[in-house]
Amino acid sequence: MMMNCEKASTLASAAFDRKLSLAERIGVWAHWLMCAPCRAYRKQLLTIRRHMGRLGDEASTAAPMDDSAKARIRRRLREFESPSSND
Numbered sequence: 398m399m400m401n402c403e404k405a406s407t408l409a410s411a412a413f414d415r416k417l418s419l420a421e422r423i424g425v426w427a428h429w430l431m432c433a434p435c436r437a438y439r440k441q442l443l444t445i446r447r448h449m450g451r452l453g454d455e456a457s458t459a460a461p462m463d464d465s466a467k468a469r470i471r472r473r474l475r476e477f478e479s480p481s482s483n484d
């Protein structure tokens with residue numbers, strides 16, 4: 398039922414570029430309620446976007462994340478998903 402972290406993070410960044418459907422918004426919000434790492438990830442995205450915003454809207458839409466940044470985030474997400482504790 399609950400979407401996984403990868404899907405939630407994809408939607409979190411997609412939300413900056415397009416309007417999410419109602420189902421997507423509900424799904425991603427439900428995930429954020431349950432998943433602190435993804436909330437932190439979203440906060441990071443917002444911070445990055447704020448920084449980019451200073452460069453102007455054109456720059457932020459024209460400059461996609463570079464591959465090394467994507468790889469870094471994917472690595473972080475895998476760390477989040479590997480169960481280091483069971484509570």
Ligand SMILES: [Zn+2]
Pocket residue numbers: 401402403405428432434435
């Ligand atoms: Zn998550």
